[in-house]
Amino acid sequence: MTGGKEQIMQARRFITGGKDVNAAVCCSCGVKAGTTEMKRAIKTTFTDFPQLVLTPSTMICAECERAYNDKNLRFKPIYSDKRGEYRIIDRAEVLDLICNPQDEWVLSVPYSFKKHHWLYAGLSDKHTAYIGTDDRTIIVEYDKINIVELVNSVKDCIAYGVPRKELKAGKYSVFTLVKFPFLNTCEEFFEQARPCGLIDLIVQYTPAVKDKKTFERKEENTMLTSAESNAVTLLGCIAKSSRYRAENGLQFWDGFFERRINRFKSLDAHEFVSKLSEAVGSINNGGYAEMVRDMSEDDLNDMMAVIRSKTHLIVAIVYAEKDRD
Numbered sequence: 001m002t003g004g005k006e007q008i009m010q011a012r013r014f015i016t017g018g019k020d021v022n023a024a025v026c027c028s029c030g031v032k033a034g035t036t037e038m039k040r041a042i043k044t045t046f047t048d049f050p051q052l053v054l055t056p057s058t059m060i061c062a063e064c065e066r067a068y069n070d071k072n073l074r075f076k077p078i079y080s081d082k083r084g085e086y087r088i089i090d091r092a093e094v095l096d097l098i099c100n101p102q103d104e105w106v107l108s109v110p111y112s113f114k115k116h117h118w119l120y121a122g123l124s125d126k127h128t129a130y131i132g133t134d135d136r137t138i139i140v141e142y143d144k145i146n147i148v149e150l151v152n153s154v155k156d157c158i159a160y161g162v163p164r165k166e167l168k169a170g171k172y173s174v175f176t177l178v179k180f181p182f183l184n185t186c187e188e189f190f191e192q193a194r195p196c197g198l199i200d201l202i203v204q205y206t207p208a209v210k211d212k213k214t215f216e217r218k219e220e221n222t223m224l225t226s227a228e229s230n231a232v233t234l235l236g237c238i239a240k241s242s243r244y245r246a247e248n249g250l251q252f253w254d255g256f257f258e259r260r261i262n263r264f265k266s267l268d269a270h271e272f273v274s275k276l277s278e279a280v281g282s283i284n285n286g287g288y289a290e291m292v293r294d295m296s297e298d299d300l301n302d303m304m305a306v307i308r309s310k311t312h313l314i315v316a317i318v319y320a321e322k323d324r325d
């Protein structure tokens with residue numbers, strides 16, 4: 001965890017109302033005098049000691065013990081912007097609170113309702129949020145990310161019907177990419193916010209939508225470079241004449257074709273085409289062998305570079321265009 005320990009201790013002082021004074025320290029907040037032997041205060045089934053015990057002390061203060069035994073802090077989303085107080089919030093409030101940071105605040109949200117999520121919350125301010133979740137602190141740097149735009153984009157994706165699981169992982173099926181071509185642009189934005197756990201949190205706390213938006217696919221002339229267009233044509237011909245596709249269309253598009261491309265894409269163009277067509281049971285009636293033979297060495301290299309770096313996207317475009325003519 002990155003530099004959150006002091007923030008987390010501050011959050012505990014904040015929630016419990018502890019003053020920043022020197023005293024014989026509590027193992028958890030590091031401020032108040034420990035009054036109970038930690039071993040006696042904490043249930044034996046509790047395993048998350050590294051998060052509860054932040055100082056070498058073996059004593060815990062009354063406020064921290066109370067917080068530890070407070071079921072709300074375990075099961076409910078909690079928010080505080082006033083020292084010594086916290087309130088249980090509605091799930092629907094979570095994203096608004098993140099989008100409107102106060103001078104001093106603490107937010108902690110459960111995922112599984114099994115963990116002491118508050119142990120991971122830090123004291124947040126207008127520049128940085130340290131949000132507690134089941135097993136990590138999510139750090140949001142407001143000066144680096146447009147949080148409102150991010151939350152709205154994720155909400156839109158869910159409203160259009162992009163599967164939550166795929167949004168969380170950033171791994172979209174060919175079918176999803178074809179149905180929602182805007183994901184490519186969104187993803188450039190989302191991928192910065194994924195490692196810190198923020199996308200996970202937003203997806204988790206975006207409410208279910210009653211009226212799904214329908215995404216109107218515009219008659220877009222997807223602006224492909226000539227290398228991309230060559231890649232789409234070549235792979236389209238191979239797919240079209242594949243015996244495997246004719247028999248197992250769904251499996252073919254849902255990973256089979258892409259895995260075979262990945263297996264051979266480091267080869268040079270001629271070898272790639274021959275190995276791939278063999279692997280998918282394709283016979284050269286699409287004329288792709290001639291296409292490759294007639295291309296210049298530079299064009300072939302450019303095309304292969306695209307196939308190597310944008311495999312998933314190219315397969316999605318091939319899939320989208322398969323019924324064109």
Ligand SMILES: [Zn+2]
Binds near residue numbers: 026027031032062065
């Ligand atoms: Zn304490």
